[in-house]
Amino acid sequence: MKISKLVGLLTLAASASLANADTVTLNGSGSTFQKGYQETAIDAYSRSAGVKINYGGGGSGKGRQDLADMVVDFAGADSPYKDADLAKNKGGDVLYFPILLGPISVSYNLDGIDKLKLSPDTLAQIFQRGIKKWNDKAIAADNPGAKLPDADIVVVHRSDGSGTTDNFTKYLVDAAPKTWTLKSGSTIEWSPDTQAGNGNAGVAQVVKSTKGAIGYVDLSDAKASSLKYAQIKNKAGKFVDPTADSSSAAADGIDVKDNLLFSALNAKGDASYPITYQSWVIVYAKQADKAKGTALKAYLKYLLGDGQKFLKDLDFAPLPKSLRDKAMKQLDKITVK
Numbered sequence: 078m079k080i081s082k083l084v085g086l087l088t089l090a091a092s093a094s095l096a097n098a099d100t101v102t103l104n105g106s107g108s109t110f111q112k113g114y115q116e117t118a119i120d121a122y123s124r125s126a127g128v129k130i131n132y133g134g135g136g137s138g139k140g141r142q143d144l145a146d147m148v149v150d151f152a153g154a155d156s157p158y159k160d161a162d163l164a165k166n167k168g169g170d171v172l173y174f175p176i177l178l179g180p181i182s183v184s185y186n187l188d189g190i191d192k193l194k195l196s197p198d199t200l201a202q203i204f205q206r207g208i209k210k211w212n213d214k215a216i217a218a219d220n221p222g223a224k225l226p227d228a229d230i231v232v233v234h235r236s237d238g239s240g241t242t243d244n245f246t247k248y249l250v251d252a253a254p255k256t257w258t259l260k261s262g263s264t265i266e267w268s269p270d271t272q273a274g275n276g277n278a279g280v281a282q283v284v285k286s287t288k289g290a291i292g293y294v295d296l297s298d299a300k301a302s303s304l305k306y307a308q309i310k311n312k313a314g315k316f317v318d319p320t321a322d323s324s325s326a327a328a329d330g331i332d333v334k335d336n337l338l339f340s341a342l343n344a345k346g347d348a349s350y351p352i353t354y355q356s357w358v359i360v361y362a363k364q365a366d367k368a369k370g371t372a373l374k375a376y377l378k379y380l381l382g383d384g385q386k387f388l389k390d391l392d393f394a395p396l397p398k399s400l401r402d403k404a405m406k407q408l409d410k411i412t413v414k
Contacts, residue, residue, distance in 0.1 A: 101372040102129040107140015107153035108240055109276040110295045111356040113391050114177055115153065118384040126379075128372045134276050138238025138263045144171070144359055150373055152359040155240020156263065157338055168361035172411065173337045174404050176380045178328050179393040180319030181245050181352040182299040182306035184284050185291040187211060189226065193307040194219045194316045197252035197351075200309070203291060204232055204249070205259050206268040211289065219310070233283045233292030236273035238263040244354035245293045248342045252312075252351060278302075293352075296320070296392045311351040312343055323350035324394035333400055337407060353394070363412050370413035381405055 105115070115132040123130055132153065135143075140152035145166045157173060158166070183200065185193060190211075195203075199215045202208040208215055212225040235242045246261035259265050267273075272287065274280035277295045281302040284290040296319045299306050308316035317323050327344040341353040358377060364370025381404050385395045396404070 100127060100129055101368050102131070103151065103369060103373055103376065104131045104133075104149045105140070105151040105153060105358070106133040106135050106143045106149050108137045108155050108356050109134040109278065109298075110137075110155050110179065110241055110354075111153045111177060111358075113297050114380075114384070114388060114393060117387045117391060118380055121387070122376060122379050122384070126372075126375065128376065130376060136235070136237035136263075136276065137240030137243070141359065144168075144361075150360070150369055151377075153356060154359055155354055155356045156243040157357070158359075166361075168363070168365070170362045171359050172362050172407060173357045173359055174377055174381065174407065175337055175339070175355055175357050175396060175400060176404075177385075177388055177393045177396065178324050178341055178353055178355045179321070180296045180324045180350045181241060181248075181293050181354060182296045182304070182319045183291065183309060183352070184281065184294050184299045184302075184304040184306045186284050186288055186304070187226070187228070188288070190220075190223060191305060192220075193223075193305070194310070195307045196310040197249065198256045201249045201253035201257040203230060204234075204293075205257065206232065206270065207256075228289045231287050231290040232268070232271040233280050233287070233290050234265070234267050234271060234273055235277075235280060236275050239276075240356070241277060241293065241295060241354070244340075244342060245352065247340070248352050251343045300392060309351050311347075311349050312345050313347045313349070315347050317348065317350045319350050319352070321389045321392055321394045323348055324353040325397075326350070327353035328394060328397050328400075331397075331400075333403065337400075337404060339400075360411065362410055363414070365414055367413050370411065374408055374411050374413070377411075378405070378408060381408075 119130045137154040143149040144152035249257040274283040277298040280292045280294045281298045284292040326348040333339045
Protein backbone atom coordinates (compact mmCIF):
# COMPACT_ATOMS: atom_id res chain seq x y z
CA MET A 78 0.00 0.00 0.00
CA LYS A 79 1.33 3.42 -0.91
CA ILE A 80 2.38 5.65 1.98
CA SER A 81 0.05 8.46 0.83
CA LYS A 82 -2.94 6.10 0.73
CA LEU A 83 -2.11 4.69 4.17
CA VAL A 84 -1.83 8.20 5.61
CA GLY A 85 -5.20 9.07 4.05
CA LEU A 86 -6.89 6.04 5.58
CA LEU A 87 -5.40 6.77 8.99
CA THR A 88 -6.59 10.38 8.76
CA LEU A 89 -10.13 9.24 7.92
CA ALA A 90 -10.11 6.76 10.81
CA ALA A 91 -8.89 9.43 13.19
CA SER A 92 -11.57 11.85 11.99
CA ALA A 93 -14.28 9.22 12.45
CA SER A 94 -13.01 8.46 15.92
CA LEU A 95 -13.00 12.15 16.81
CA ALA A 96 -16.52 12.58 15.43
CA ASN A 97 -17.75 9.64 17.53
CA ALA A 98 -16.07 11.10 20.58
CA ASP A 99 -17.87 14.40 20.00
CA THR A 100 -21.28 12.79 19.46
CA VAL A 101 -23.81 14.18 21.93
CA THR A 102 -25.89 11.68 23.93
CA LEU A 103 -29.30 12.60 25.30
CA ASN A 104 -31.03 10.42 27.87
CA GLY A 105 -34.72 10.38 28.71
CA SER A 106 -37.08 8.23 30.74
CA GLY A 107 -40.69 8.09 31.84
CA SER A 108 -44.04 7.70 30.09
CA THR A 109 -44.62 4.31 28.49
CA PHE A 110 -47.55 5.91 26.66
CA GLN A 111 -45.21 8.00 24.49
CA LYS A 112 -42.50 5.32 24.31
CA GLY A 113 -43.59 4.05 20.88
CA TYR A 114 -43.40 7.54 19.42
CA GLN A 115 -40.05 8.21 21.09
CA GLU A 116 -38.57 5.02 19.65
CA THR A 117 -39.84 5.78 16.14
CA ALA A 118 -38.72 9.41 16.26
CA ILE A 119 -35.31 8.55 17.71
CA ASP A 120 -34.68 6.00 14.97
CA ALA A 121 -35.57 8.46 12.21
CA TYR A 122 -33.93 11.53 13.74
CA SER A 123 -30.65 10.18 15.05
CA ARG A 124 -29.64 8.71 11.70
CA SER A 125 -29.34 12.17 10.18
CA ALA A 126 -28.70 14.39 13.20
CA GLY A 127 -25.54 12.75 14.54
CA VAL A 128 -27.02 12.60 18.04
CA LYS A 129 -27.43 9.51 20.19
CA ILE A 130 -30.74 9.48 22.08
CA ASN A 131 -31.81 6.90 24.65
CA TYR A 132 -35.34 6.66 26.03
CA GLY A 133 -36.29 4.26 28.78
CA GLY A 134 -39.84 3.79 30.04
CA GLY A 135 -40.53 3.19 33.71
CA GLY A 136 -43.65 5.34 33.95
CA SER A 137 -44.30 9.07 34.23
CA GLY A 138 -43.45 9.15 37.91
CA LYS A 139 -40.00 7.72 37.25
CA GLY A 140 -39.42 10.21 34.44
CA ARG A 141 -40.31 13.19 36.60
CA GLN A 142 -38.12 11.92 39.45
CA ASP A 143 -35.19 11.17 37.15
CA LEU A 144 -35.36 14.69 35.75
CA ALA A 145 -35.70 16.18 39.24
CA ASP A 146 -32.52 14.33 40.24
CA MET A 147 -30.82 15.33 36.95
CA VAL A 148 -30.29 11.67 36.06
CA VAL A 149 -31.76 12.29 32.58
CA ASP A 150 -31.82 15.19 30.14
CA PHE A 151 -35.57 15.04 29.55
CA ALA A 152 -38.61 13.33 31.02
CA GLY A 153 -41.64 11.87 29.29
CA ALA A 154 -44.78 12.38 31.39
CA ASP A 155 -48.53 12.16 30.92
CA SER A 156 -49.18 14.36 33.94
CA PRO A 157 -47.24 17.31 35.36
CA TYR A 158 -45.31 17.77 38.58
CA LYS A 159 -47.35 18.58 41.64
CA ASP A 160 -46.75 22.20 42.65
CA ALA A 161 -45.27 21.09 45.96
CA ASP A 162 -42.62 19.01 44.15
CA LEU A 163 -41.34 21.69 41.78
CA ALA A 164 -38.93 23.16 44.34
CA LYS A 165 -37.21 19.77 44.60
CA ASN A 166 -36.04 19.88 40.99
CA LYS A 167 -32.27 20.25 41.13
CA GLY A 168 -32.03 21.99 37.75
CA GLY A 169 -34.48 24.80 38.44
CA ASP A 170 -37.58 25.74 36.46
CA VAL A 171 -39.04 23.27 33.96
CA LEU A 172 -40.85 23.67 30.65
CA TYR A 173 -43.62 21.41 29.35
CA PHE A 174 -43.76 20.50 25.66
CA PRO A 175 -46.86 18.53 24.59
CA ILE A 176 -45.98 16.07 21.84
CA LEU A 177 -49.09 13.93 21.28
CA LEU A 178 -52.57 12.92 22.35
CA GLY A 179 -54.11 9.48 22.41
CA PRO A 180 -56.79 7.26 23.89
CA ILE A 181 -56.68 5.09 26.97
CA SER A 182 -58.50 1.96 25.93
CA VAL A 183 -60.54 -0.12 28.35
CA SER A 184 -59.34 -3.51 27.18
CA TYR A 185 -60.89 -6.82 28.17
CA ASN A 186 -60.63 -10.59 27.77
CA LEU A 187 -64.09 -12.07 27.49
CA ASP A 188 -65.08 -14.88 25.14
CA GLY A 189 -68.15 -14.29 23.02
CA ILE A 190 -68.30 -10.52 23.57
CA ASP A 191 -66.62 -8.67 20.72
CA LYS A 192 -68.49 -5.40 21.19
CA LEU A 193 -68.71 -4.08 24.73
CA LYS A 194 -70.17 -0.73 25.77
CA LEU A 195 -69.50 0.91 29.12
CA SER A 196 -70.86 4.09 30.68
CA PRO A 197 -68.74 6.10 33.15
CA ASP A 198 -70.63 4.99 36.27
CA THR A 199 -70.47 1.32 35.26
CA LEU A 200 -66.75 1.68 34.54
CA ALA A 201 -66.17 3.30 37.93
CA GLN A 202 -68.03 0.51 39.73
CA ILE A 203 -66.04 -2.16 37.91
CA PHE A 204 -62.64 -0.68 38.77
CA GLN A 205 -63.48 -0.02 42.43
CA ARG A 206 -64.91 -3.55 42.70
CA GLY A 207 -68.54 -2.55 43.20
CA ILE A 208 -69.33 -4.78 40.21
CA LYS A 209 -67.67 -8.20 40.26
CA LYS A 210 -69.55 -10.24 37.66
CA TRP A 211 -69.69 -9.75 33.91
CA ASN A 212 -73.46 -10.32 33.82
CA ASP A 213 -74.14 -7.59 36.39
CA LYS A 214 -77.32 -5.64 35.64
CA ALA A 215 -75.40 -2.37 35.16
CA ILE A 216 -73.21 -3.89 32.42
CA ALA A 217 -76.31 -5.51 30.90
CA ALA A 218 -78.06 -2.13 30.82
CA ASP A 219 -75.14 -0.69 28.80
CA ASN A 220 -75.27 -3.70 26.45
CA PRO A 221 -78.91 -4.59 25.69
CA GLY A 222 -79.24 -7.92 23.95
CA ALA A 223 -75.71 -9.09 24.73
CA LYS A 224 -75.27 -12.55 26.25
CA LEU A 225 -72.99 -11.66 29.14
CA PRO A 226 -71.44 -14.64 30.95
CA ASP A 227 -71.73 -15.36 34.66
CA ALA A 228 -67.99 -14.92 35.04
CA ASP A 229 -65.80 -13.13 37.56
CA ILE A 230 -64.29 -9.78 36.58
CA VAL A 231 -60.52 -9.48 37.12
CA VAL A 232 -59.43 -5.83 37.39
CA VAL A 233 -55.91 -5.07 36.12
CA HIS A 234 -54.09 -1.81 36.85
CA ARG A 235 -50.59 -0.35 36.77
CA SER A 236 -48.03 -1.36 39.39
CA ASP A 237 -45.79 1.67 38.75
CA GLY A 238 -46.34 5.38 39.24
CA SER A 239 -48.18 6.15 36.05
CA GLY A 240 -49.55 9.09 34.08
CA THR A 241 -51.98 6.65 32.49
CA THR A 242 -53.35 5.83 35.94
CA ASP A 243 -53.47 9.51 36.82
CA ASN A 244 -55.44 10.41 33.70
CA PHE A 245 -57.73 7.37 33.87
CA THR A 246 -58.69 8.13 37.45
CA LYS A 247 -59.04 11.87 36.75
CA TYR A 248 -61.50 10.91 34.03
CA LEU A 249 -63.53 8.85 36.51
CA VAL A 250 -63.51 11.69 39.05
CA ASP A 251 -64.89 14.02 36.38
CA ALA A 252 -67.28 11.69 34.54
CA ALA A 253 -68.60 9.65 37.49
CA PRO A 254 -68.27 12.01 40.48
CA LYS A 255 -71.08 10.41 42.51
CA THR A 256 -69.79 6.88 41.95
CA TRP A 257 -65.99 6.94 41.92
CA THR A 258 -64.51 6.95 45.44
CA LEU A 259 -60.81 6.10 44.93
CA LYS A 260 -59.81 9.65 43.97
CA SER A 261 -57.07 10.23 41.37
CA GLY A 262 -53.31 10.05 41.20
CA SER A 263 -50.29 8.34 39.67
CA THR A 264 -50.79 5.57 42.21
CA ILE A 265 -54.11 4.43 43.70
CA GLU A 266 -55.05 2.26 46.68
CA TRP A 267 -56.66 -0.43 44.59
CA SER A 268 -58.65 -3.27 46.13
CA PRO A 269 -56.36 -6.16 47.15
CA ASP A 270 -58.30 -8.58 44.91
CA THR A 271 -56.94 -6.92 41.74
CA GLN A 272 -53.89 -7.61 39.59
CA ALA A 273 -51.11 -5.30 38.42
CA GLY A 274 -48.77 -4.96 35.45
CA ASN A 275 -45.70 -2.79 34.91
CA GLY A 276 -46.12 -0.21 32.18
CA ASN A 277 -48.87 -0.12 29.58
CA ALA A 278 -47.40 -3.23 27.94
CA GLY A 279 -47.44 -5.04 31.29
CA VAL A 280 -51.13 -4.33 31.86
CA ALA A 281 -51.90 -5.43 28.30
CA GLN A 282 -50.05 -8.71 28.86
CA VAL A 283 -51.93 -9.49 32.10
CA VAL A 284 -55.28 -8.77 30.42
CA LYS A 285 -54.36 -10.97 27.45
CA SER A 286 -53.36 -13.91 29.65
CA THR A 287 -56.25 -13.69 32.14
CA LYS A 288 -59.81 -14.78 31.33
CA GLY A 289 -62.38 -12.27 32.53
CA ALA A 290 -59.81 -9.49 32.86
CA ILE A 291 -60.32 -5.80 32.21
CA GLY A 292 -57.66 -3.09 32.33
CA TYR A 293 -56.80 0.39 31.14
CA VAL A 294 -54.02 0.58 28.57
CA ASP A 295 -53.03 2.94 25.77
CA LEU A 296 -54.45 2.00 22.38
CA SER A 297 -51.08 1.29 20.78
CA ASP A 298 -50.20 -1.38 23.35
CA ALA A 299 -53.74 -2.77 23.28
CA LYS A 300 -53.48 -3.27 19.53
CA ALA A 301 -49.99 -4.72 19.80
CA SER A 302 -51.41 -7.38 22.14
CA SER A 303 -54.49 -7.97 19.92
CA LEU A 304 -56.85 -7.03 22.75
CA LYS A 305 -60.52 -6.19 22.46
CA TYR A 306 -61.54 -2.83 23.87
CA ALA A 307 -64.81 -1.21 24.86
CA GLN A 308 -66.74 1.72 23.47
CA ILE A 309 -67.03 4.35 26.21
CA LYS A 310 -70.04 6.65 26.62
CA ASN A 311 -68.93 10.24 26.16
CA LYS A 312 -70.27 13.52 27.52
CA ALA A 313 -72.70 13.79 24.58
CA GLY A 314 -74.16 10.38 25.41
CA LYS A 315 -72.53 8.59 22.46
CA PHE A 316 -70.60 5.32 22.76
CA VAL A 317 -67.28 5.92 20.99
CA ASP A 318 -64.35 3.69 20.03
CA PRO A 319 -60.81 4.72 21.01
CA THR A 320 -59.09 5.85 17.81
CA ALA A 321 -56.66 8.50 16.68
CA ASP A 322 -59.55 10.36 15.03
CA SER A 323 -61.78 10.30 18.12
CA SER A 324 -58.81 11.57 20.14
CA SER A 325 -58.32 14.39 17.65
CA ALA A 326 -62.00 15.24 18.08
CA ALA A 327 -61.46 15.44 21.84
CA ALA A 328 -58.58 17.86 21.29
CA ASP A 329 -60.77 20.40 19.51
CA GLY A 330 -61.29 23.45 21.69
CA ILE A 331 -59.11 22.34 24.62
CA ASP A 332 -58.24 25.05 27.12
CA VAL A 333 -54.44 25.45 27.12
CA LYS A 334 -52.69 27.29 29.96
CA ASP A 335 -49.74 29.61 29.40
CA ASN A 336 -47.34 26.85 30.53
CA LEU A 337 -48.90 24.50 27.92
CA LEU A 338 -50.64 22.30 30.47
CA PHE A 339 -54.14 21.14 29.57
CA SER A 340 -56.51 18.16 29.73
CA ALA A 341 -58.46 16.52 26.90
CA LEU A 342 -60.38 14.24 29.29
CA ASN A 343 -64.18 14.01 29.10
CA ALA A 344 -64.31 16.49 26.24
CA LYS A 345 -67.50 17.74 24.60
CA GLY A 346 -68.60 16.67 21.13
CA ASP A 347 -70.42 13.69 19.63
CA ALA A 348 -67.23 12.24 18.09
CA SER A 349 -64.94 12.72 21.12
CA TYR A 350 -63.45 9.70 22.84
CA PRO A 351 -63.79 10.62 26.51
CA ILE A 352 -60.63 8.99 27.90
CA THR A 353 -58.23 10.91 25.68
CA TYR A 354 -55.06 12.08 27.34
CA GLN A 355 -51.87 13.84 26.47
CA SER A 356 -48.15 13.48 26.96
CA TRP A 357 -45.37 16.00 27.44
CA VAL A 358 -41.61 16.10 27.24
CA ILE A 359 -40.36 18.03 30.28
CA VAL A 360 -36.98 19.79 30.25
CA TYR A 361 -35.11 22.32 32.32
CA ALA A 362 -35.45 25.89 31.07
CA LYS A 363 -31.75 26.54 31.73
CA GLN A 364 -29.43 24.02 30.11
CA ALA A 365 -26.02 23.81 31.80
CA ASP A 366 -24.31 21.87 28.98
CA LYS A 367 -24.19 23.86 25.73
CA ALA A 368 -23.86 20.87 23.39
CA LYS A 369 -26.61 18.89 25.11
CA GLY A 370 -28.90 21.89 25.40
CA THR A 371 -28.55 22.68 21.71
CA ALA A 372 -29.16 19.04 20.74
CA LEU A 373 -32.16 18.77 23.07
CA LYS A 374 -33.73 21.89 21.60
CA ALA A 375 -33.28 20.51 18.07
CA TYR A 376 -34.79 17.14 19.01
CA LEU A 377 -37.81 18.82 20.60
CA LYS A 378 -38.30 20.80 17.38
CA TYR A 379 -38.33 17.50 15.49
CA LEU A 380 -40.88 15.90 17.86
CA LEU A 381 -43.14 18.93 17.40
CA GLY A 382 -42.53 19.20 13.67
CA ASP A 383 -41.56 16.51 11.17
CA GLY A 384 -42.00 13.70 13.71
CA GLN A 385 -45.73 14.38 14.00
CA LYS A 386 -46.28 12.55 10.70
CA PHE A 387 -45.62 9.22 12.43
CA LEU A 388 -48.34 9.58 15.07
CA LYS A 389 -51.49 8.38 13.32
CA ASP A 390 -49.82 5.14 12.21
CA LEU A 391 -48.87 4.61 15.86
CA ASP A 392 -52.53 5.14 16.96
CA PHE A 393 -51.84 8.56 18.45
CA ALA A 394 -53.36 11.91 17.54
CA PRO A 395 -51.07 14.69 16.30
CA LEU A 396 -51.19 18.01 18.13
CA PRO A 397 -53.72 20.58 16.90
CA LYS A 398 -51.89 23.24 14.86
CA SER A 399 -52.62 26.01 17.37
CA LEU A 400 -51.06 23.98 20.18
CA ARG A 401 -48.11 22.90 18.07
CA ASP A 402 -47.40 26.53 17.17
CA LYS A 403 -47.42 27.52 20.86
CA ALA A 404 -45.04 24.68 21.70
CA MET A 405 -42.68 25.66 18.87
CA LYS A 406 -42.64 29.23 20.12
CA GLN A 407 -41.84 28.04 23.64
CA LEU A 408 -38.57 26.54 22.38
CA ASP A 409 -37.20 30.07 22.62
CA LYS A 410 -37.54 29.86 26.41
CA ILE A 411 -34.82 27.19 26.57
CA THR A 412 -31.56 28.97 27.37
CA VAL A 413 -28.19 27.37 26.79
CA LYS A 414 -25.18 28.57 28.80
